[in-house]
Amino acid sequence: MKKGTEALDWPNLTAIQPVAGLIPEALRLVTKRQDAGTRERIFRIGDSVRNVYLVISGEARLIRLDRRGKEVILQRSRGGFIAEASLDSRNYHCDAIAAEPTTLLLCPAAAFRQALERVPAFSKAWQSQLAGVVRKLRAQCERLSLHSAADRITHYIEAEGTDGVVTLRQTRMAWAAELGLTHEALYRTLRLMREEGFLEIDGNRICAKA
CATH class of the missing domain: 2.60.120.10 (Jelly Rolls)
Structure with a gap:
């Protein structure tokens, strides 16, 4: 290095x-x-x-x-x-x-x-920083306990985004790993959720529709 x-x-x-x-x-x-x-x-x-x-x-x-x-x-x-x-x-x-x-x-x-x-x-x-890390890890543990890919995606958007909108700062493959999904399962679920009107996807910007 x-x-x-x-x-x-x-x-x-x-x-x-x-x-x-x-x-x-x-x-x-x-x-x-x-x-x-x-x-x-x-x-x-x-x-x-x-x-x-x-x-x-x-x-x-x-x-x-x-x-x-x-x-x-x-x-x-x-x-x-x-x-x-x-x-x-x-x-x-x-x-x-x-x-x-x-x-x-x-x-x-x-x-x-x-x-x-x-x-x-x-x-x-520093204490506030550590508290934020704990909150993020708690949300991640809760997310990984969800059974369906769609539920994990929705949870991520609500927990990590603002007003139902999240802008990804990582590749789809890296995001899939964070969600505990294969990248094939992530791509398939995103496509279905968009087709069914649950999501709007514009590049790295993903919006959950009410």
Whole structure:
């Protein structure tokens, strides 16, 4: 992976990924940029936790391998922090890879913990960030418990969209995996829901019709 040594343009980074604006000044001074190519490892299971990672662009995935060697995706991120729980651990409990060319910020874990202790506003913002992650995971668990593909699609639109409209920031194949569906089942269900008048689809914009 390629690490940038130039000074970071924080106004631009925050414009691209607003959560970067949470990082306090003292922590910004020691934060570095890192560019990862497709399928490149960001960290490996068992590595010491030395950094907290923030995805600025691209997609990072947290993965493990099952007993057959098949890749199991634990988390996808197209923006925001990843492996947040590792901040309180000695080692990472999974691998992280870039699913496509990805830009990240690396915040040294020790400095990150220190900022949480010394900057109350940052600590409060971090708690809100973690609460949002929990809400998203809860919604995802609820969605995966639904039996039909149509119900999962509808739940995703209502949970992740606004006023019944969601704009996808990932490929259909990646979305299918997040919904726990094959891409064939997703395409087929989307087509049927559109034909039956339940959805309007315009590129990556999907609208649930009343």
